[in-house]
Amino acid sequence: MSGARKRYPSGSSGPLRADVLRVLGVLKVATPDQIQRLTLPHLTYRYTELPESKRKSARNKAHRAAALDLAKHGQTTEAGFSSGGEKLWRLTPLGLEAASRELDRPMDEMGGTARGAGTTGAAHAMAVNKTIAAFIQPKPDLSELAREPEQAVAAVQAVPVGIGSIISWSTEVALPPTGTWSSPGRGGAQADAVLAAPGDDVPLLFLEVDNGWMDPKLIAEKFAKYARFFHRMVKDTDGMERPMWATRWAASGREGLPPVALVFTGRGAKSLNQRMTAVKTLSSQHWGGRWGFERAYVNYDRCIPVLATTLERLQTNGPLGETWWRYGRDTWQSLTEALDNPDGQIIYQARQRAKWEEDRRQGEERRRREEAEWQRQQEEAKADLEAWDREEEEAAREPDRLCQLCQGPLDGDMRLGFGPDPDDAPPEDGLHCPGCRIQLAEPKTRLGRMLRRLG
Numbered sequence: 001m002s003g004a005r006k007r008y009p010s011g012s013s014g015p016l017r018a019d020v021l022r023v024l025g026v027l028k029v030a031t032p033d034q035i036q037r038l039t040l041p042h043l044t045y046r047y048t049e050l051p052e053s054k055r056k057s058a059r060n061k062a063h064r065a066a067a068l069d070l071a072k073h074g075q076t077t078e079a080g081f082s083s084g085g086e087k088l089w090r091l092t093p094l095g096l097e098a099a100s101r102e103l104d105r106p107m108d109e110m111g112g113t114a115r116g117a118g119t120t121g122a123a124h125a126m127a128v129n130k131t132i133a134a135f136i137q138p139k140p141d142l143s144e145l146a147r148e149p150e151q152a153v154a155a156v157q158a159v160p161v162g163i164g165s166i167i168s169w170s171t172e173v174a175l176p177p178t179g180t181w182s183s184p185g186r187g188g189a190q191a192d193a194v195l196a197a198p199g200d201d202v203p204l205l206f207l208e209v210d211n212g213w214m215d216p217k218l219i220a221e222k223f224a225k226y227a228r229f230f231h232r233m234v235k236d237t238d239g240m241e242r243p244m245w246a247t248r249w250a251a252s253g254r255e256g257l258p259p260v261a262l263v264f265t266g267r268g269a270k271s272l273n274q275r276m277t278a279v280k281t282l283s284s285q286h287w288g289g290r291w292g293f294e295r296a297y298v299n300y301d302r303c304i305p306v307l308a309t310t311l312e313r314l315q316t317n318g319p320l321g322e323t324w325w326r327y328g329r330d331t332w333q334s335l336t337e338a339l340d341n342p343d344g345q346i347i348y349q350a351r352q353r354a355k356w357e358e359d360r361r362q363g364e365e366r367r368r369r370e371e372a373e374w375q376r377q378q379e380e381a382k383a384d385l386e387a388w389d390r391e392e393e394e395a396a397r398e399p400d401r402l403c404q405l406c407q408g409p410l411d412g413d414m415r416l417g418f419g420p421d422p423d424d425a426p427p428e429d430g431l432h433c434p435g436c437r438i439q440l441a442e443p444k445t446r447l448g449r450m451l452r453r454l455g
Contacts, residue, residue: 009072010065017066018102020076024091025099026169027132028114029079029125031086032060032067038133038166039063042140045152070095079114083121090114103167108182109248111172123266127311128192128209131263132169134314135195137162160318163335164197173206175229181248189225196249201336203250204258209311212266216275220282223260223304227286230257230304255341256300261324265311276308280327287327289341300341307338403433405440 005011019039023030036059037044047058067089070076075095079088091099091113100110117125139159145152171193178185193207206226210219232244245258252258262279264272280287287306289298307324317323324338325331401410410433425434426441 007073008069010068012062012066012069016062017070020063020066020070020089021091021095021099021102023166024076024089025096025103025105025110026166026171027125027129028111028171029088029090029117029122030129031082031088031126032064033086034129034133035063035067035089036060038136038138040140041138042144044138045140045145045148045156048149048152079117079122080119081121082126083123084126088117088122090117109170111170114172124192124209124211127211127263127265128171128207130265131207131209131311131314132166132171132193134311135163135319136165136168137318160316161320163200163202163319164195168195168197170194170196175226176244177225177228177232187225188229189222194249198250202339203252204245206258206260208260208262210262210264210266210275212264212271212275216278217282219262219279223283223286223306226260226304227257231302252339254305254339256303256305259305259307259339262306262308263311263314264308269310272310276310276325280306280308283327289328298341305339305341307335403436404431405436406433408433408435 008017020035023035023038027034033056040062043059047055050058067076071078073094074092075098076089077092079090082088093113096110096113097107100107103110114125137159139162140156142153142156145156173191173194174181174184175189175191176184177188179188191206192209195202195205195207197203197205208219208222230243230245233241234244234247236242236247249258262276264275267275283306286304289300289303306327308327309323309325313323319335322332322334324333324335326333326338329338402408403410410430425437429437432440
């Protein structure tokens with residue numbers, strides 16, 4: 001037997017053992033099937049030729065071997081069985097240290113080892129695990145299923161888009177109103193999970209999972225603890241005071257405090273809807289905004305955005321589908337839509353800036369049109385003056401036109417001399433002066449002259 005085989009008798013590989021450490025470092029307790037689905041999702045769509053009872057065993061065999069090999073080195077241990085009868089695994093303190101290295105997280109962010117979680121079936125932990133998987137929606141590369149049946153490929157293509165990966169999550173996160181991260185004071189909340197996925201436009205989201213047994217009043221009371229933590233100010237490493245949560249996680253840039261997602265499961269559809277509505281009513285003082293300036297917008301500065309859904313809806317639609325009911329609204333929305341505040345101050349100010357910019361742009365355009373019209377009129381007036389000047393110059397250079405008959409001025413005024421009145425002259429012909437036109441119009445015969453005198 002080789003040295004590697006002696007060290008890891010179950011035959012696991014380093015990457016598989018790292019998978020187990022990362023998943024258990026985040027989820028604290030999990031089944032081999034959950035570990036496999038989160039880390040090697042392509043196996044979920046293999047072994048289709050086997051009966052359903054044997055498919056799961058074939059899919060997670062490698063991760064079971066990895067958990068056994070880690071147990072040999074004191075890093076994992078069995079944690080009982082889930083309510084569905086599946087074996088559970090958790091980390092030991094030594095394994096927690098190894099997981100912190102795999103996840104590249106300090107130990108004070110790793111939480112505990114979930115000791116005793118499996119003694120009662122770990123129903124809540126399993127619900128949290130399923131919720132995180134529904135957020136991630138593990139989806140393999142289709143190239144890894146090249147030899148699988150068409151129905152397997154179709155099943156992968158039908159998986160909705162997810163957010164982040166297992167390393168985007170933390171579970172059982174203490175939110176201390178007093179004390180420190182590692183030694184929180186009493187009276188604080190503990191988030192079931194926290195999602196930090198800045199690349200997916202969700203820098204921070206706190207998660208609470210209701211398994212159907214907690215009184216809605218107790219769920220609503222958690223928001224007072226969340227609010228107390230969110231408003232806690234501490235001195236950061238640069239000496240500046242900041243909200244304590246902002247010293248660990250990035251802000252979203254949206255209005256209000258960090259959002260909290262509520263995922264309900266463990267009951268029928270009607271009961272789940274009733275529970276969601278009850279929590280909404282009981283927690284309204286924490287998520288409801290107040291009118292801002294002249295009721296032009298809603299101020300969410302001190303509000304906790306609360307998003308509710310059911311586990312089934314999240315699994316079916318994914319986090320980016322129309323999955324979420326933002327308390328205070330009346331429609332299902334995608335995660336980013338639910339987190340945004342279209343009636344909030346930031347959007348209002350953006351609209352105002354856009355309106356001011358549009359007014360400025362239209363004013364500039366109007367001024368440009370007016371200047372262009374004024375310039376056009378000036379150029380036309382200048383052109384008219386220049387044309388007039390040219391005509392005057394040309395007229396000054398041309399000699400006076402003469403009558404072709406008498407060689408006198410063509411427009412000679414007969415009123416200055418003697419003879420017929422020029423008003424009696426025939427219309428201008430451009431060739432003769434008024435007197436000649438009268439003369440030319442005279443009858444040529446005696447009869448004509450007589451008739452003219454008689455007329």
